[in-house]
Amino acid sequence: MEISRKKLKDEVLKRIKYVKTCVLARELCLLARTNRAVLEPKDVHDLCLYISGLCKEAGCEEPSELCRKAAEAVLTDETKYLELCAQSCKKCGEARMPAPKKSTYVA
Numbered sequence: 001m002e003i004s005r006k007k008l009k010d011e012v013l014k015r016i017k018y019v020k021t022c023v024l025a026r027e028l029c030l031l032a033r034t035n036r037a038v039l040e041p042k043d044v045h046d047l048c049l050y051i052s053g054l055c056k057e058a059g060c061e062e063p064s065e066l067c068r069k070a071a072e073a074v075l076t077d078e079t080k081y082l083e084l085c086a087q088s089c090k091k092c093g094e095a096r097m098p099a100p101k102k103s104t105y106v107a
Contacts, residue, residue, distance in 0.1 A: 021058035022092070025051045029067075029089060044074045048085070055092065063091040 032039065032047045039047075048071030055064035066088035074081040 018058070021054045022060075025054040025058070026089075026092060028054075029085070029092075033085060041074050044081075045071045048074065055088075060092065063088045066091060 028047060028051050032044050032051075036044055048067050052064045052067035052071060055061075055067055066084050070081050070084035070088060073084055
């Protein structure tokens with residue numbers, strides 16, 4: 001019984017970390033991309049750097065680096081920013097965490 005409880009705890013903590021990093025990063029990225037017309041480049045820059053940090057915390061080095069580069073590009077070249085941002089989102093999507101198992105039961 002104790003082993004299954006520990007296993008479930010580990011799965012829950014892993015899921016919490018995923019939501020704190022990956023899910024938050026994707027939501028913030030979507031907000032920045034869909035509202036970039038009303039945001040200043042500096043706002044997008046700061047947000048992309050924050051998102052890059054979330055990706056790095058999750059262990060996703062490549063999306064983090066692409067997002068960091070996009071943050072720098074948004075200040076000078078919007079086309080390059082959009083390209084880098086799209087690449088980062090694609091890489092992020094490739095590393096998605098699988099859905100948790102629904103069959104775990106702890107009494």
